[in-house]
Amino acid sequence: MINRDYEGKDKEGMVLRIERSSIHDGDGFRTVVFLKGCPLNCQWCSTPESQKFGIEQAGDIIYGQKMTVEEVMKVVRKDAAFYFHSGGGMTLSGGEVLAQPVFSRTLLKEACTEGINTAVETSFFAEEKIVDSLLPYIMTAYVDLKLMSPDLHQKYCGVENGRILNNMVKTNQSKEKFRLIIRVPLIPGVNDSEMELCKIGKFCAGLKRMEYLQLLPYHRLGSDTYRKLGRPYAFDGLMPPTEEHMAASRKILERYVSHVI
Numbered sequence: 177m178i179n180r181d182y183e184g185k186d187k188e189g190m191v192l193r194i195e196r197s198s199i200h201d202g203d204g205f206r207t208v209v210f211l212k213g214c215p216l217n218c219q220w221c222s223t224p225e226s227q228k229f230g231i232e233q234a235g236d237i238i239y240g241q242k243m244t245v246e247e248v249m250k251v252v253r254k255d256a257a258f259y260f261h262s263g264g265g266m267t268l269s270g271g272e273v274l275a276q277p278v279f280s281r282t283l284l285k286e287a288c289t290e291g292i293n294t295a296v297e298t299s300f301f302a303e304e305k306i307v308d309s310l311l312p313y314i315m316t317a318y319v320d321l322k323l324m325s326p327d328l329h330q331k332y333c334g335v336e337n338g339r340i341l342n343n344m345v346k347t348n349q350s351k352e353k354f355r356l357i358i359r360v361p362l363i364p365g366v367n368d369s370e371m372e373l374c375k376i377g378k379f380c381a382g383l384k385r386m387e388y389l390q391l392l393p394y395h396r397l398g399s400d401t402y403r404k405l406g407r408p409y410a411f412d413g414l415m416p417p418t419e420e421h422m423a424a425s426r427k428i429l430e431r432y433v434s435h436v437i
């Protein structure tokens with residue numbers, strides 16, 4: 177599943193789509209490059225079209241295209257002036273960025289060379305050496321922490337979380353200068369129990385370089401895409417958490433972590 181090909185501007189990767197002028201995927205105005213393919217299979221995933229590694233078709237819509245580093249950078253460069261004035265830049269998202277390590281690293285390296293701020297959104301599910309190889313080119317890492325319990329993580333995300341937690345601990349000790357932000361999606365009935373949130377809070381309290389913890393409410397935005405792809409949506413009928421639910425969950429996390437947003 178991992179592409180270990182050569183490195184260079186003509187290196188190809190599988191891209192789902194590129195969104196310009198995003199304000200939700202890092203600081204300032206950002207161009208978000210969504211890569212296609214993810215080793216996880218989170219049951220609440222809002223981008224099911226990003227999970228499979230190959231090109232998919234649903235009716236008239238084609239999900240995924242092969243692009244070279246240079247083709248992606250041509251799009252990224254278009255908004256260079258906006259990055260400079262807003263503190264924005266390029267964000268690599270997924271799917272899973274670390275599942276195409278050479279392509280991702282080459283893109284990040286190219287952006288750094290051109291003075292473009294870089295961020296990644298990742299599950300951290302990858303070999304430690306892959307994380308290490310990308311870190312020098314990452315300015316901000318947004319890392320998802322979904323569940324602490326290995327059996328629940330396996331049940332709801334399709335893989336165990338040992339590798340993810342290990343990468344967080346190792347990254348916390350890294351000498352590379354990047355910002356570490358942990359994101360917790362709050363999924364009612366999955367990770368919103370007091371016991372699970374306490375485990376998450378305790379673990380994050382040990383991550384000294386974590387800048388803040390971001391609690392994100394579950395949402396249903398991807399549910400139509402499941403239908404288009406002819407796949408069942410496991411959480412059909414699940415409603416997003418209320419503001420009160422979010423506030424109560426935040427309070428539990430704040431027992432351990434001072435900066436929760």
Ligand code: SF4
Pocket residue numbers: 214215216217218220221222223226227270271272299
């Ligand atoms: S890690 Fe992200 S992209 Fe992958 S399945 Fe989970 S929610 Fe979807």
